[in-house]
Amino acid sequence: MNSADIPPGFYGTSDVARALGIKPASVRLLVHRGQLKRTAGTERHPLYAATDVAALLAKRRERAAA
Numbered sequence: 001m002n003s004a005d006i007p008p009g010f011y012g013t014s015d016v017a018r019a020l021g022i023k024p025a026s027v028r029l030l031v032h033r034g035q036l037k038r039t040a041g042t043e044r045h046p047l048y049a050a051t052d053v054a055a056l057l058a059k060r061r062e063r064a065a066a
Contacts, residue, residue, distance in 0.1 A: 010040055010047040019053060020060065030056070 006012055017024045030036040036056055041047035
């Protein structure tokens with residue numbers, strides 16, 4: 001999916017991976033573990049809510065600071 005096709009307030013898999021500093025395969029693992037939820041898109045091109053990504057990023061930063 002082209003980044004121009006992503007509606008405001010959502011991120012694609014590669015965008016989430018870049019924001020969290022992980023690989024796209026690790027994003028799929030976060031979904032499998034229930035730590036991140038697909039909120040839109042298709043099975044092949046899932047989209048993730050920006051608020052969910054921000055919450056996960058804050059949680060990871062908090063854990064790293066502890």
